[in-house]
Amino acid sequence: MSAGAAYDVIVVGTGSMGMSAGYHLASRGARTLLIDRFDPPHTEGSHHGEPRLIRHAYSGGEAYIKLALRADALWRELEEQSGEQLLYRSGVLNVADPDVYRYGGRIDDAVRHGIAAEKLTAEEIRYRWPGWTLPAWFEGMYEPNAGYLRSERCVAAYRHAALQAGAELVTGAEAIGIEAAPGGSVTVRTTKGRFHADRVIVSAGAWFSTFAPFIALPIRAVRKTVGWFQPLASDRRFDAGHFPGFTIGTRDGGYYGFPSIDGSGVKLGRHDGGADWKPGKPLAPFGSLREDEGDLRRVLTAHLPSAAGRLLRGAVCKYELTPDDGFIIDRHPAYRNVLLAGGFSGHGFKFASAVGEVLANLALTGSSSYDLEPFKISRFGVERSDYDEPA
Template sequence: MGMSAGYELARRGADTLLIDAFDPPHGEGSHHGEPRLIRHAYSGGSAYVKLALRADEKWLELEEETGERLLERSGVLNVADMSVYDFRERQADIDGERIPVDWLSAEQIRRRWPAVRVPDGFRGMYEPNAGYLYSERCVAAYKRQALRAGARLIANTFVTGLRTEKDGSVVVQTKDGSCRADRVIVSAGAWFKTLQPFLFLPIRSVRKVVGWFETEGKAFDRGAFPGFTIGTKHGGFYGFPSIDGAGVKIGRHDGGVPWEPGRPLEPFGTYPDDEADLRQALESYLPGAAGRLLRGAVCKYELTPDEDFIIDQHPLYRNVIVAGGFSGHGFKFASAVGEALADLALNGGTSWDLSPFRLSRFV
């Protein structure tokens, strides 16, 4: 979110300084491990749907500017136990948006994708224009474009605190010194707690795992199999086809182990459930992809209580913009969120509906 906003600010002529605790793209946040789903028939209301459609446009713009492939339209198959979730609840929010969607019975799912095993109590929603983003490529592309547009980047530099001055400016303190700005955007991901007491947000950080599993045959290969989500009584899962033989990637959206900024992030396999949860889901619904574990990785979720985002001005300092709590489903929106953050920083407002993301909902 921060790199996207930095690019938007620099291209509009703002004097832009980017400060990162690491050197993006990196493995200390929530964007590494490639790829990330992008969908349009989104749950959570029309604000999400409109933002997802705008994000798609912005990703295509970035592809055109850089000449790099960032988005794959693999389609996304969403399946769920009807007692857990009914995708048809999204119909009202996508009406009029020209989002093609196929509503599928369990039998239709099994016929269309024989490698998918779902019971009769499941239903599906397939988005042919959805797909996935190469997340690390996206961050790297924004970084290059931001620097070309005149932004400056200070990498591997922790921000240790913020304060406001009598003239309204904001001082950003780092381990190597400080700088002063008229306006600041804070997008600290899972590290927001390190900025207290200047900013208190209801965000908890969680250790999450993903795994890549060997598949049988070519049914799960890129081009043959879509991205997917699976909603069950035992948890919610998401995943991707095997890209260039890497194996099917799968993660679990719910659950996870609490993590505190500064603590070591325990490696994949520390807990038996790291692999077991993922394998059980594959064995139940995608048995042909439940082969040998090829690779495991850990990352971080930054969760709000309602799992909706926080995109707002600081409650006391209107020239401090906050973007956080993206709750494991935010990456697809980064291009549009960066645009909205630049609007807020430069104009004090934006044409996009950010009302569901106001910090005041927690007060």
């Protein structure tokens, strides 16, 4: 491969969504170039610090539910292809103060789509998983067929599959600009040269702002923290195989967590909040702020007290948030040969296998069988007239 070579599709940013797209493109015979400023899987984006929850009874409506079900099928295909287990059906338990969130609508949606889900009282939750301490008025929803994905292994598996299918990968290459003309080719300028393709997919995660003004999306990058805690007295009730993945919705915020996997400790993260981060700025390490551990420990102490032992380790990652926490999967408003995938808002990884397939379909056929209306940029008031060049 050499700079200046022509490709059918270039993927800029090859974390979870981009690497999946690269595989789906190359497996269909498309001349595919993958470009990343790091060497995926890596610790500079949103996919590290395994694992990630996968659920199907989703609150975003039918478009998200159908995409989640397709993603589950594609993760299983990737497992078969890679020979490695990536998806673990631990079940996922969602618990919440009903003044914050109620599960009735999601359970109704689940039933319509054939998804196993049951509503539980706080008493039933405490009986089935004795590690919980919950007020009597809390409610829950349990999905027995949900679970978690080993995120870094997933990205590595898609990388291997993409390269095996013929994709080329350039790592350590910072994309510093994109040039496009309506109906023409696209040039991606990087620190390792210029590359040309008929179409480009940009899945830049927290770095989307670096492409302004060519791409101007309402995506805000946020520093997020997670911690792994050792259960008290080596309490085995929280071990994988016994305890489900979980979410907690309280008046103090929303949290998500995982059982102790191979002695890793119970993992907990906060979904809301976080400090703004801008590309090029240092990302403060875990423990730099009092709330890094404090927020997590407070929730564990209140609701999973036997899991609130010694902090084994902490990590930081990035969310890239849209104003409505929904995804962006759409064409550039002015250049139809530039596809944009971003703003996955801390809940996107589970969908990566299906989002990659959708992006490949859009790039190669111009259409998708999925309803992509909820993911359009126009919902934020971004239109063609915001750009100099008309489509």
